[in-house]
Amino acid sequence: MSLLYPWFFWASCGVAAGVAALHLISWELREPVPFPTLRFVPEREVIAAELNFRLSDVKLLLLRLAIVLLLGLALAQPFWVAPDSEARVVLVDVSAAVARDDAWRERVDEAAAGADTVIAYAEAPRRIEADALDAAFAAGDSAPLALAGNLSAALAAAIREGELLKNQAETVSLTILSPFPLAGFDAATNRLRTLWPGPLETLRVPAAEAADMTEVLGATSLTLHWDGAAGPSGESPWQLRAAPDRAEGMLTPVATLIAPFERKWQLADPDAPGLRVIANWLDGAPAAVERIEDGVRRTFLGFAISDEDNVALRPSFERFHDWLDDPARVHSGVTPVDDMELARLLQSDPESAEEVDPEETEIRITPAAPWVLLLAIVLALAEPALRRVLADRRELTGDSP
């Protein structure tokens, strides 16, 4: 048996120890003793009690211990798993940064074999069946590809799946197949990694060559259209928002921009063919899209940079802007990080884990918990009855408590 929240059980053990102590330690009035010269004893307020270390009301104590421990067990969410069992979650990077050759397929097949959950991720992670990888990847090929897989989003999806698998196995391990481009990491990656409770394995796969990237993107030149401006055809993917608001930052394939932006545009048709989101606001709404028209990569930006703020001076924006200006620089974003950097980026940092807001964690209830709680409630209802029975019996026999 394993416990989902074992601290509840340990806390109940502490309470049970307190209950046992209360039954063990008691102040008892001393039995009056005869004294012939009592008439000379001064009349005073004296508490003739003594500290006793004697176990009293054993039956009642056992019942109360059972109630407390069962309550703790119910809150700790018990579940049964096979000893030494392991569930596996596999994250497969399917972004444009991956060299999707036969060797890669073989490694994916090998990793996915026996896995409980396989999640493919590029922009957004999606769960795929391990025995239908071919179909899943074929469908992914037809969709517009992200330059680098969003590892944070993939980790979040893996954590959700891991929570589900936690009831089925003693440990849940995570395997990530990716070339681990720098662009795949963001500020949340490390924090999300700390939320993964089990072992984590990284399998590095070959990254795509620059020529392949360009081919995938299918463009040789670039045009930027700022602040919702339309292209030469006069058609803009943007339309004005009913109520402009502010966004606190933006996620791009090469950088995360944390700065206040005025957000006055929204996509007119998010499902328009050929349109690909290349940057998102922090709340997930598209911030920049691109479309390839006649071999020209046209980028439509749903924001503007004013001269008053200093966003343009920041290195992150500079990197993003360079990437927009020169598609060749895309390679710097998808350049795989080396092993040391990867270890640093995916290290488990306990301090970061403690910063997680408990309200954000989802309370889960295992199937056994309600039954244990029910048993505890039944025993709790029986406790006053037992107490009364014992008191009556004590009264009949004349025993002191």
Next chain:
Amino acid sequence: MAEPAHRLDPEDGRLLDAVRGLRWQAARPPRRTVSGAHVSRYLGPSAELNEYRPYRQGDEVRRIDWKLLARTDRAYIRLAQDYSRTPTLFCLDASASMGWPVATQGKWRQARQIALGLAAAARAAGDPVGLTVKDSSGDITLPMEGRPGTLHTVARLLQGVTPGGSAAYRLPHTPRAQHRLVVIGDFLGEEAEIARLIALTGEIVERGGEVLAIHVVAQEELAPERRARALFDVEDPSYRRNFDATGLGEYRNRFGAWRADLARRFRRRGADFTLVQTSEPPAVAVRRIVGWLS
């Protein structure tokens, strides 16, 4: 002589061995009553001539020494040293308070042994002894006896006593002259009873008798435990008080003042008063009392 049916308790046997040869002399020469071992206060008609005195009106005519009258033509009375006995009555307190400490019955055991030891000393002086005890089951009385085996009777009677109840003494209704009354107890009974006992003491002394009051006190009464306890009165369980070390000093003062007052009241009426603790060996106490009074 017939062997007494009662076998002495080993403890009593050891005590009697320890006080063997101890004779309890009368504190004051008694007037002539029954001839005994004590030198009488009066010169009597016995064969042991002491002196002559002239006949006075009222003297018995038969006591005139007729031969001397014939020689001297004067009437003289022949006087001789007389010997008498001092019957000793032991009056023991067998109330519940004497059965304390409950585990050892220490006070009662001490009182019983002292009574037996003093009875042995009195019998050694040729005095008859009697016994009155009022215990939980009723009255136990042994009339004055001076025969062999009286000590065994006293020992047997005392051994059968179980302290209990609240009535302390079974006092003689009328004080008899020339008697010795030995009262052994803790004197924790009703004040009216103690007052009656002290009044009787005065009457006995006035009639030429002796009264010895022996106050038996347990060591635990003089120095109670210091830890906090709930106490109840031995003879009245409804009377309760809590006690701890803070009240110890005041308790000792009160108890000591009461003991001093009790001794003063007895002595004022001519009685001898002594205190015996349960920790004192009975034989030592008996020798101390007899030596002091003789």
